[in-house]
Every structure is written in C-alpha cells, then in structure tokens.
Amino acid sequence: MGDPGGAGRSAERGTPVGRPKRPTMSDIAARVGVSQALVSLVFRNQPGASSDTRRRVFQAAEELGYRPDTAAQLLRRTRSRQLGVLFTMRQPHDVGIVEALYPAAREHGYTLVLNAMVDTRDERQAMDELLGLRCEAIITIGTTFERHHLATEVGGPSIVEINPLTRAAGTDVVRTAERNGMRQAVDHLVAQGHRAIAHIDGGAMPGAEERRRGYRAAMRHHGLADHIRVHPGDYTEESGARVARDLLARPELPTAVIAGNDRCAHGLLGTFLRAGVSVPDDVSIVGYDDSQLARLSFIDLTSVRQDAAEAAEVAVRAAAERLDGGRTADRDIVLDPTLVVRGSTGPARTRSMPDGDLLR
Amino acid sequence: MGDPGGAGRSAERGTPVGRPKRPTMSDIAARVGVSQALVSLVFRNQPGASSDTRRRVFQAAEELGYRPDTAAQLLRRTRSRQLGVLFTMRQPHDVGIVEALYPAAREHGYTLVLNAMVDTRDERQAMDELLGLRCEAIITIGTTFERHHLATEVGGPSIVEINPLTRAAGTDVVRTAERNGMRQAVDHLVAQGHRAIAHIDGGAMPGAEERRRGYRAAMRHHGLADHIRVHPGDYTEESGARVARDLLARPELPTAVIAGNDRCAHGLLGTFLRAGVSVPDDVSIVGYDDSQLARLSFIDLTSVRQDAAEAAEVAVRAAAERLDGGRTADRDIVLDPTLVVRGSTGPARTRSMPDGDLLR
DNA sequence: CAGTACAACTAGTACGTACAAGTGGCACGT
DNA sequence: ACGTGCCACTTGTACGTACTAGTTGTACTG
Known part of the structure; x- marks a missing residue:
C-alpha cells in the first residue's frame, strides 16, 4: 500500500525481488x-x-x-566468538593450515571467517572487512605485509600471525624453528656424503631469511663454509625452474639443493628431470613444508615438515588465551619441524657429471 | 557500576578481556x-x-x-548484498574462480563471504553458516553433493552452481561445454596423427561424465571407436600416476592420453617422465582446466582451457539477474572452452616402443 | 495455612545502524 | 507581507536477537 505501481521496481532497495521474508x-x-x-x-x-x-x-x-540470524546475534551478543583468517590460497601448506583451523576453532568455541588475499584487493581492505564483522581475533597465515597499525589501534582485535614476514609488537606469533629445520636438512645430506649443498632462498617471503641463515649456519657447522651457495628465488615453481636452468648452464652441478619450499623444489625437480638429470642419483633435492605436493608418489620429496594441524591448534589457543584468559603479554611460539626423508635424497654422486648429459 | 568485583571475571561473557568498546x-x-x-x-x-x-x-x-559495524548494517538493511561462496581449496582451477569472483562481485555491488568445504565439516553446516549471514545468493564451485533441499526452501537464497555434479531444479548453472572441449582435444591429437588416444576419466567428479561422453563421441566421429579406452580415475595427481603405472605394465602404450583434469595429467606426466617415457615424443598428454599447473615451464601442458574469470563473471551476473532483475526462471549457461596447445603434445610416434625403455 | 522455593514463563530493553518523517531557518518570488 | 521551496539537520522507530528483571502458578515445608 502507498506504493502504487511498485510491482517491479524493488531492484534498488527493499526485499530482493520475489523473496519472502525469512521467519524469525x-x-x-x-x-x-x-x-x-x-x-x-x-x-x-x-x-x-x-x-x-x-x-x-x-x-x-x-x-x-x-x-x-547471525547478524542479529552478532549485534546483540557481547562476544562474537569469531576468528578472522587472512590467507592466500596459492601455497598448499597455507591451505592445509586453513583446513586445520576449522576443527581447532570449533574446539575452542569459535567460528571462522575467511578472507582470501587476492591480487585485486589490498590487505587493508580485507582486514577492515574482518573487523567490520566483529572478529575478536585475526589469524594471518604467511602474509607478507606490514600491519603494525592494527596492533596498536583502540579496541583492535587480537592478532595471531602464523609464519609472518616480520614480528610486530602487540601480536602473537606462531612460527617454525627454521634454523632447526635447515640444520636437519643439511645434517641429513652431509650424512649421505654431500658437501656441495646449494640453497634456493625464498627472497622476501615469510621465513626465508631464517632459513637462509639456518642453511649458512649449518654449513659452517659442518666445515662447509666454502660450499655455501645461495641462489635467489621465491616460493614458486618457476623460481626453482629458473635456478635449475642456471645450474645446468654451469660446468658442475651441486650434489644437493635445498629449496625454499616445496613448490620451489617441485620446479627444480621437474626441470632437472626434463633435462635428464637423475634425482637423487645425480642431485639430491630437499623441499620445505612437507605439503601435499611433497607426498605425491612421482615427486616423493624429502622435505622439512611443518605440522599444519599443530600450527593451527596453537594459533587458536593463543587467540583464546588472550580473549578468554586475559593474557596481554605477547607470545612467540616456535614449533620444531621434522625432516621427512623420501626418495628425492640419496648418497652424493662421486663421479663428475659428463657435460653431455645435460642440456641435450 | 552495579558490578562489584567484576574486574577480572568477564571471560565467559561480557566484553573480551581488556578490550575497550569500539566506537559507534x-x-x-x-x-x-x-x-x-x-x-x-x-x-x-x-x-x-x-x-x-x-x-x-x-x-x-x-x-x-x-x-x-557490519552486523548492525546487515540487520538494518533490507538487502545484505552479500554472496556466499562454497568451494574447495584443493583444485587450482577452483581457486582461480574464487579469486576472480572478488572483482566480479564488486562490480555488481556485492560482497563475498567465503566458506571452504573441508573434510571435517559437512556441506549442510557450511551452507547454514552462509544463510545465517544473510547471503542473498550462494555460488558453489565444483561441489559434489546434492543440495536440492535448499532450492525449494521458503525464503531460500538464489543458488548459482559453477561446474556442479548434477543440475538441480531451482538453481542457475554455469558449466563448460565439455563435449566441445573434448572434441577439440581429440581433433588436435588426431591432426597430429594420433589414433590410440586414451582417456583417464574423473569418476564421479563434476563434469567427468560429460567429458567421458565427449571423448567417446569425438573418437567415434574420427572412426576411432576401436581405440576408445577409458581408464577410471578422479581429479587427483595420484589417479594419473596410477594409470601411468598401469599403462607402463602393458605391452604397448597409447600414443596419447587425455586426462580428466590438469592435476591428473600432472601425475601422469610425472610418472611417465620418471619411467623414462618421453613426452611428447613417446606419448602426448592433454590436461583439462588450463590451471596454473598447466602453465608451469617444466610441465607445459596442452590443456582444455576453462576461463575462470569468465565463469566468475557470468555466475555473479546470474545471481544479480535474480536478485536485482527479478528473474525467476532457471538459467543454464554453457561456456565454450578453448584448447591451449603447449609442449606436452606432438606428432604421434610411429615406431613401437621397445619394452626395455620402460620400467627400468 | 502461611510462607517459601522453584519451574515456566513474559515484558522490556539494548545492541548499532538505516531510514521515514519530521523541524527550523533562510532565501526567494510576487 | 506571505507563501514556497530547499537545505541542514533531528526525532523516532525498526531490524532480530540476547539478556535482565520481573510475574505467575504450583508444590512443598513446617
């Protein structure tokens, strides 16, 4: 009533066309x-x-x-019991963490709100969306941006960062003991007789600097300082592929390469195999993350395992400690990785590789 | 006031510990x-x-x-202008669609609410969460479950399904002309002299049945009915790897294999390469989706391209037509795929492969 | 039989925002 | 002088739920 001729014009506002009101x-x-x-x-x-x-x-x-009606519940309740998750979908390991967050959050009585980082939207906007939804804490996974502005904001949420680029004051951090992981990788290779062990680093990606340092330290510890070779890269297959091509163009290959993560190792491995380099007979390869990629039968990658389920559980618990337990001091939680040995590593080759084998 | 001794006991309810009220x-x-x-x-x-x-x-x-405060806005507004997205993070192509949905939704004035399908939660629960958040429409991507109950529900949301398993009444569908795609793949291979062209199907995965049929029809069209070979599989690397091992155990390899999707092709390719089978010299391989995987330099997979951005745009538009335009009739939108030729396909081998090359 | 305790309910309000329906003031025209 | 129209603003209410503070009726106690 009072709306003559209003049959078909509710497109702009009002109830979505033809949808009856939902029951309350x-x-x-x-x-x-x-x-x-x-x-x-x-x-x-x-x-x-x-x-x-x-x-x-x-x-x-x-x-x-x-x-x-969640909106009404959210508005009325003093607590939202929602955790925002900021993540990217392109790293298998990060995806594994997100999946593990669901049961972890439920166990603590929280609900997840996902927000994917995509090229087309900036992180600030993504964060704002989560805050608008009254998330009590935000869990970021492997994000590469700075967000210090949030930690100090009035009434801001708790922030837990899983594998962050840098540590920010006012946030909890869940990270991996990268030096430990690298140490295990190098130890394993050295025990197999390797000396020329190269590393493809992750550039400015989260954890990369620590891994680089861990690699250097472990090499020095074994008296292999002269064999330290760090090849710049990132956490993508193509960076591994590029380094593989670079290495193939040189007179002598290293006997082993530790990649910055599994995707990078995948690119390295694939490119080597294509070029006729045998893995692990000619070159051993170690990945990092132990993502699903590493476990594929035809990749079968020795990899430094970061336990996604553990990281997820610990992150949720850290948030709950702040929200339900009243903790205010920052926590820095370091998880120990484990080397998972698979078929991509073996004894170091003793012969020099004939040039003709490569780059056919 | 009126809350004596209430300093540290707000853990169970009340404002999260130590957090000041947010400004309104x-x-x-x-x-x-x-x-x-x-x-x-x-x-x-x-x-x-x-x-x-x-x-x-x-x-x-x-x-x-x-x-x-989004909750308050949602409650007060007659329209939420939110689209729920139900998806899995394990298929690169699906991830690509989710990423493309963000700009598409923004263009139509909608916001996305993501909800990942994870093993530990059932789809019913995930849907309920989205509905509780007042999503006006729900876009599902490659989901394998039945959800007819939603389409007919009172006041239920509009539903747009991208690459669904089956078509449900009351929903819009965005899918690929799978027969067309398969036809292009077979045509391409036949033009290169291939006759023994096998197919690894996707079992009960979305689109698999259509692709299987398309493969059979295209083979028959070329008079190659006798060469039809369908190997059961799914959309994972391991199914491709398993079929590769099966094929290697036989006296003669097909000259070409069309995989159910890129991940399957990846497993096939990797296992072949490991076994010393040359691609494409010995066997040509075609993938499906043209996901990022296919584009990697060391994989370089000829693949049937499904345009993720187009699917996302069309799906959002379909939702908008219902919500803003008043459309009530179901739409079935079929997108044409395009074969992208890369390095994994080439002329059919003419020689028979010596047994000794395989399974060394 | 009065008093109490408890179960089973209701009334009323608040959450933070959107929006309809006003109110007051000023400039303008005739 | 008076109406008209408009700008800049305010009041009040509704959205759907949660939660406090009652209110009723019944059974039990001494």
Whole structure:
C-alpha cells in the first residue's frame, strides 16, 4: 500500500525481488503461543522451558524453515566468538593450515571467517572487512605485509600471525624453528656424503631469511663454509625452474639443493628431470613444508615438515588465551619441524657429471 | 557500576578481556555535536549534510578509529548484498574462480563471504553458516553433493552452481561445454596423427561424465571407436600416476592420453617422465582446466582451457539477474572452452616402443 | 495455612545502524 | 507581507536477537 505501481521496481532497495521474508523467533513464538524470549531460551539451550515447549518450538522452527540470524546475534551478543583468517590460497601448506583451523576453532568455541588475499584487493581492505564483522581475533597465515597499525589501534582485535614476514609488537606469533629445520636438512645430506649443498632462498617471503641463515649456519657447522651457495628465488615453481636452468648452464652441478619450499623444489625437480638429470642419483633435492605436493608418489620429496594441524591448534589457543584468559603479554611460539626423508635424497654422486648429459 | 568485583571475571561473557568498546556512530555524533542520523547520512554519502559537517564527521571517525559495524548494517538493511561462496581449496582451477569472483562481485555491488568445504565439516553446516549471514545468493564451485533441499526452501537464497555434479531444479548453472572441449582435444591429437588416444576419466567428479561422453563421441566421429579406452580415475595427481603405472605394465602404450583434469595429467606426466617415457615424443598428454599447473615451464601442458574469470563473471551476473532483475526462471549457461596447445603434445610416434625403455 | 522455593514463563530493553518523517531557518518570488 | 521551496539537520522507530528483571502458578515445608 502507498506504493502504487511498485510491482517491479524493488531492484534498488527493499526485499530482493520475489523473496519472502525469512521467519524469525517471533514467528515461531506466535505459532507456538509463547513469547519470543522463551524461544530464544530454547535455542540457547538454557533452563527455563518445559520439555514439551522445547519440542514444540523445535517443531515450529522446522516447519517454518527458521534459521538464526547471525547478524542479529552478532549485534546483540557481547562476544562474537569469531576468528578472522587472512590467507592466500596459492601455497598448499597455507591451505592445509586453513583446513586445520576449522576443527581447532570449533574446539575452542569459535567460528571462522575467511578472507582470501587476492591480487585485486589490498590487505587493508580485507582486514577492515574482518573487523567490520566483529572478529575478536585475526589469524594471518604467511602474509607478507606490514600491519603494525592494527596492533596498536583502540579496541583492535587480537592478532595471531602464523609464519609472518616480520614480528610486530602487540601480536602473537606462531612460527617454525627454521634454523632447526635447515640444520636437519643439511645434517641429513652431509650424512649421505654431500658437501656441495646449494640453497634456493625464498627472497622476501615469510621465513626465508631464517632459513637462509639456518642453511649458512649449518654449513659452517659442518666445515662447509666454502660450499655455501645461495641462489635467489621465491616460493614458486618457476623460481626453482629458473635456478635449475642456471645450474645446468654451469660446468658442475651441486650434489644437493635445498629449496625454499616445496613448490620451489617441485620446479627444480621437474626441470632437472626434463633435462635428464637423475634425482637423487645425480642431485639430491630437499623441499620445505612437507605439503601435499611433497607426498605425491612421482615427486616423493624429502622435505622439512611443518605440522599444519599443530600450527593451527596453537594459533587458536593463543587467540583464546588472550580473549578468554586475559593474557596481554605477547607470545612467540616456535614449533620444531621434522625432516621427512623420501626418495628425492640419496648418497652424493662421486663421479663428475659428463657435460653431455645435460642440456641435450 | 552495579558490578562489584567484576574486574577480572568477564571471560565467559561480557566484553573480551581488556578490550575497550569500539566506537559507534553515536560517539562520532557526540564529538562533532550532531545527531547519529546525520553521521549515518554522511557515511552513506547521501545528500543532507553540509560539506563542512562531512569533513568534521570524517575527521572524528578517523580520530576515534571508527569502523562501521557490519552486523548492525546487515540487520538494518533490507538487502545484505552479500554472496556466499562454497568451494574447495584443493583444485587450482577452483581457486582461480574464487579469486576472480572478488572483482566480479564488486562490480555488481556485492560482497563475498567465503566458506571452504573441508573434510571435517559437512556441506549442510557450511551452507547454514552462509544463510545465517544473510547471503542473498550462494555460488558453489565444483561441489559434489546434492543440495536440492535448499532450492525449494521458503525464503531460500538464489543458488548459482559453477561446474556442479548434477543440475538441480531451482538453481542457475554455469558449466563448460565439455563435449566441445573434448572434441577439440581429440581433433588436435588426431591432426597430429594420433589414433590410440586414451582417456583417464574423473569418476564421479563434476563434469567427468560429460567429458567421458565427449571423448567417446569425438573418437567415434574420427572412426576411432576401436581405440576408445577409458581408464577410471578422479581429479587427483595420484589417479594419473596410477594409470601411468598401469599403462607402463602393458605391452604397448597409447600414443596419447587425455586426462580428466590438469592435476591428473600432472601425475601422469610425472610418472611417465620418471619411467623414462618421453613426452611428447613417446606419448602426448592433454590436461583439462588450463590451471596454473598447466602453465608451469617444466610441465607445459596442452590443456582444455576453462576461463575462470569468465565463469566468475557470468555466475555473479546470474545471481544479480535474480536478485536485482527479478528473474525467476532457471538459467543454464554453457561456456565454450578453448584448447591451449603447449609442449606436452606432438606428432604421434610411429615406431613401437621397445619394452626395455620402460620400467627400468 | 502461611510462607517459601522453584519451574515456566513474559515484558522490556539494548545492541548499532538505516531510514521515514519530521523541524527550523533562510532565501526567494510576487 | 506571505507563501514556497530547499537545505541542514533531528526525532523516532525498526531490524532480530540476547539478556535482565520481573510475574505467575504450583508444590512443598513446617
């Protein structure tokens, strides 16, 4: 009424065209013949309703197709119990962490709100969306940007960073003992007789600097300082492929290469195989992350394992400590990685590789 | 007041420990000396406020660290302008679609709410979360479950399915002309002299049945009915690897294999290379999706391209047509794929492969 | 039989925003 | 002088839920 000729013009505002209003608690209450407050009690499983009333409320809800309105719950509740997750979908290991976050969050009574970092939107905007949704904490995974502005903001959320680029004051950090991981990788190779062990680093990617340092330290520890070779790269297949081509153009290959992560190792491995270099007979390759990629039968990559489930669990717990436990001091949680030995590493070759084998 | 001894006990309910209340429009209004409604006007960029007032409102917002509360906006607005996205993170092509959805949604004035399908949570629960958040439409990507119950539900959202397993009444579908794609793949191989062209199918995965049929039809069209070989598989690397091992155990390899998707092709390719089978000299391989995997230099896979950006754009447009345009009839949108020829296909081998080359 | 305790309920309000319906003041025209 | 129109603003209410503070009725206690 009062809206003559308004049949087809509700496109811009108003109820989406042709969609009936969704039922609310009041609708259920009216149908059952009780108050809205009692319906609310029933759904929250609080004492104060008879079992008969509970049954009738649930039945009416079913019949009406009722769904609780998260927006209204969020608005009314003092706590949202939501955790925002900022991540990228291009690193298999990060994806594994996101998947592991779901059960971890549920265990602590939290819900996840995902927000993917995509090229076309900046991180600031993504963060704002999460904050607008009243996330109590934000968990970032392997992000490469600076976000110090958030940590100090009034009423800002708790922030837990998994494998961050740098540590920021006011946030909790969950990271891997990269030096430890690199040490295990180098130890393993040295035990197999390797001396010329190269490293493709991750450039400015999260954890890369630590891994680079760990590699150097481990090499020096074994008296192999002269064999230290760091090839610049990043966490993509193509950087591994590029380094492989570079190495193939040289007179002598190293006997082993430790890549910055599994994707990089994949590119290295694939390019070597294409060029007729045998892995691990000619060159041993070690990856990093132990993502699903490393476990594929035809890749079968020795890799430094970062336990995604553990990282996820620890990150959620850190958030819960702040939110539910009142902790205010920053925590720096360092997880120990484990080397998983697979088929891409073996004894160092003793012969020099004939040039003709390469670059056919 | 009225809360004696309440300093440290707000863990269970109340404001998260130690977090000050976030500022609201009323706080801004009080500081500027205007009403909350006027502040709302300013943020919505509606006429009715002087430019001086606007400036002061923005400044106060900045100073207070104000962020609009999405929950309250959602509750009050008649439209949420949110699109829910249900997806899995394990298929590179699906990830590409999600990434492309962001700009597409923004262009139509919508916001995305992501919800990942993970093993540990069922799809029903994931859908419910999206509905609770007032998503006006839900876009599913390559999901394998049945969700007819939603399409017919009272006040249910619009549903757009990208590459669904089966078509459901009441939903829009965006899919690929799989027969067309398969036809192009077979045509390409036949033109290169291939006759023994095998196919690894995707089993019960979305689109697999159509691709299988398309393969059979194209083979028959070229008079190659006798060469039809369908190997059961799925959309993972390991299924490709397994088929590769099966093929290697036989007396004669096909001269070409069309995989169910790129990941499957990857497994096939990697296993062949490991076994000393040369691609494309001994065997040509065609993938499907043209995901990032196919484009890697050392994989360089000829693949049937499904344009992720186009699928995303079309899906959002379909949702907008229903929500803003009032369309109620179902749409079935079929996108044409394009074969992208790369280095994994070449002329068919003419010689028979010596047994000794394989399975060394 | 009064008093108490408890179960089962209701009324009312608040959350932060959007929006409809005003109000007051000023400039303009006739 | 008076109406008209417009700008810049305010008041009040609604969205759907959660939660506090009641209110009723019944059973039990001494």
